[in-house]
Amino acid sequence: MSINLSGGCDHIKTNSAENPIDIHTCHCSVCKSVTGQATTHVAFFNHGDLTVDNPQKINRQPFNANNPGGPLELCTCSDCGTPVMLDDKMGRIRAVVPNIMGFDPSFPAATYHAFYDPSTGVPKPDDGRPVCEGLRSDFVWPPEK
Numbered sequence: 001m002s003i004n005l006s007g008g009c010d011h012i013k014t015n016s017a018e019n020p021i022d023i024h025t026c027h028c029s030v031c032k033s034v035t036g037q038a039t040t041h042v043a044f045f046n047h048g049d050l051t052v053d054n055p056q057k058i059n060r061q062p063f064n065a066n067n068p069g070g071p072l073e074l075c076t077c078s079d080c081g082t083p084v085m086l087d088d089k090m091g092r093i094r095a096v097v098p099n100i101m102g103f104d105p106s107f108p109a110a111t112y113h114a115f116y117d118p119s120t121g122v123p124k125p126d127d128g129r130p131v132c133e134g135l136r137s138d139f140v141w142p143p144e145k
């Protein structure tokens with residue numbers, strides 16, 4: 001079955017004909033501060049799988065304001081301010097947060113919890129999906145480009 005996952009805003013469209021390589025519920029503090037959500041549904045695509053039209057309209061800023069030299073850049077629309085994706089300067093992945101980056105609610109669900117930190121005092125998720133303190137141990141980063 002071929003799929004077509006598309007997101008973005010009225011000015012910039014993102015699209016993938018391939019499934020994400022990783023989908024998790026992220027518990028990290030950076031996602032919390034960027035999205036304002038207690039947990040964040042995050043999908044990683046192979047960098048070449050997620051295409052972007054009108055890339056000249058993108059504004060780039062560090063995803064982690066406390067680590068401006070980090071590899072991930074938050075890409076927002078210069079016309080309307082909508083976040084459209086996270087782009088990896090090392091060319092490995094592009095990541096999206098489906099519910100704030102214009103994707104359909106039918107977007108594939110997260111398969112596990114990532115970056116869960118018991119020291120935050122947040123109760124450990126008990127929805128039956130694996131709970132990891134980082135990414136899942138068998139996740140392999142695609143090669144740099």
Ligand SMILES: [Zn+2]
Pocket residue numbers: 026027028029030031032040115
């Ligand atoms: Zn996160």
Ligand SMILES: [Zn+2]
Pocket residue numbers: 009010011012077078079080081082
């Ligand atoms: Zn826009």
